[in-house]
Amino acid sequence: MTHPYELEIPCVKDQVSAEEWKIRCDLAAAYRLVADFGWDDLIYTHLSARVPGSDHHFLMNPLGLMFDEITASSLVKIDLSGEKVMDSPFEVNRAGFVIHSAIHEAREDAHCIVHLHTDYGIAVSNLKEGLLPLAQSSLVPYAFMSYHDYHGFAVNDEERESLVKDLGEAKAMILRNHGTLTAAPTVAAAFELMFFLEKACRIQILTQSAGAEIQGMSQEALQQALKDMYVVLKGDTTGSMVWPALYRRAHRLDPDFAT
Numbered sequence: 001m002t003h004p005y006e007l008e009i010p011c012v013k014d015q016v017s018a019e020e021w022k023i024r025c026d027l028a029a030a031y032r033l034v035a036d037f038g039w040d041d042l043i044y045t046h047l048s049a050r051v052p053g054s055d056h057h058f059l060m061n062p063l064g065l066m067f068d069e070i071t072a073s074s075l076v077k078i079d080l081s082g083e084k085v086m087d088s089p090f091e092v093n094r095a096g097f098v099i100h101s102a103i104h105e106a107r108e109d110a111h112c113i114v115h116l117h118t119d120y121g122i123a124v125s126n127l128k129e130g131l132l133p134l135a136q137s138s139l140v141p142y143a144f145m146s147y148h149d150y151h152g153f154a155v156n157d158e159e160r161e162s163l164v165k166d167l168g169e170a171k172a173m174i175l176r177n178h179g180t181l182t183a184a185p186t187v188a189a190a191f192e193l194m195f196f197l198e199k200a201c202r203i204q205i206l207t208q209s210a211g212a213e214i215q216g217m218s219q220e221a222l223q224q225a226l227k228d229m230y231v232v233l234k235g236d237t238t239g240s241m242v243w244p245a246l247y248r249r250a251h252r253l254d255p256d257f258a259t
Contacts, residue, residue, distance in 0.1 A: 007065075008089075011259055012073045015086070019052045024072035026187040026243075027059055027112070028257040029250035031070035033191065034116070036253055039198060040067040041117040045179065046096030049187055050104055050111040056080050058104050060097070062090030071259050080105050102160035103167060103183055110183035112190040120201040121180040130174055131200060133222055134207055134214065138200035139229055141182075141193065146170035150177040172197050188243035 013021055027049045034040050034047070048060040059075040061067070077086040082097040096115070103110050124131055133142045148166040151159050167173050172193055173181040180197050184190035207214060217225070250257055 007069060009071055009074045009259075010089070012086070013259075017052070021072065023049050023051065023187070024059060024075055025258045026247070027075060028070050028072045029247050030112075030114070030187050030191050031061060031067045032250045032253055032257045033246055034114075035067035036249070037195075037198075039116050039118050039194075042066070045115055045117050046093060046100060047114050047187075047190075048096070048100040048104070048112065051077060055085075056105065057085055058100065060100060061093060062088065063093040064090065068254070071257050073259060098160060099163065099181075102164050106164040107167070107183060109185050111185050112187045113181065113183045114190045114194045115175075115179060115181045116194065116198070117179040118198055118201070120205050121174075121198055122178065123205045124201040125174045125176050125178055125180070131197075132204055133217060135200070135203050136225065137196060138203060139222075139225055141172045141197035141200050143226055143229060144171040144193070146173045148173055148175045148178075150175070186240070186243075188240035188246075191246065192240045192242055 012024075016024070027047060030047055043064055043066060046060055048058050051057040051059060057077050057079055059077055061070055062074055062076045065074060074088075074090060076084060076088045076090055076092055078092055078097065078101075079085050080101045082092055082094070082101065084092065099115060100113050103113055130147060131138065131142055131145055133139055146167050148163055151162070167181075167183065171182060171184055173183075175181060180194065180201065182190045182193040182197060184193055
């Protein structure tokens with residue numbers, strides 16, 4: 001039985017390379033997992049991934065689809081000017097384009113960018129002190145963190161320069177009064193880093209909400225933990241051991257994402 005808002009998504013698998021299709025499936029899985037973890041914000045916020053090649057094309061969600069509707073074929077392929085470079089019945093999300101195109105253009109290593117507006121992430125972004133190293137789970141995002149002040153809705157090209165400058169070489173960012181962002185060489189790495197950034201924000205707000213005196217780490221313990229963390233993470237810049245399991249989780253939720 002059809003309804004007035006029936007969604008038809010033509011499959012594009014035969015129109016793209018095998019490498020692009022793999023990235024489309026990974027990115028679509030990430031969208032489904034964001035929805036599953038309760039990190040989505042209706043049709044807003046964005047994840048993007050660079051398409052292999054020298055054209056600086058990238059994929060991102062079309063405007064108007066919930067994250068649990070995203071499929072590999074529904075992702076829109078655009079250039080750094082925000083123009084579609086492949087036929088699609090869907091529109092480009094302008095706010096997502098400004099943020100993502102600026103970072104994709106400036107950072108060759110940023111093949112995937114995850115940007116969210118979660119309650120806990122925004123709550124921490126509202127705190128002047130930012131993210132605190134309150135727990136072991138907080139250390140990975142804490143070590144790679146940068147900050148960007150609020151400039152209004154991210155729809156103006158003028159914000160691109162300050163955004164790129166504030167991100168620098170960092171892999172994670174808190175956008176003040178706005179949300180969170182991760183940038184990494186793969187969908188797997190960007191998603192896992194976001195998992196721990198969101199977890200760190202949730203831990204911090206829950207800890208501070210308890211209203212009791214906080215038992216913080218000593219500077220000696222913090223520095224040693226950060227040093228140990230770099231040893232553990234050394235060389236792990238392009239993938240994640242957990243991603244195959246996450247992909248299987250997305251497949252169990254609904255295998256149609258890979259269509």
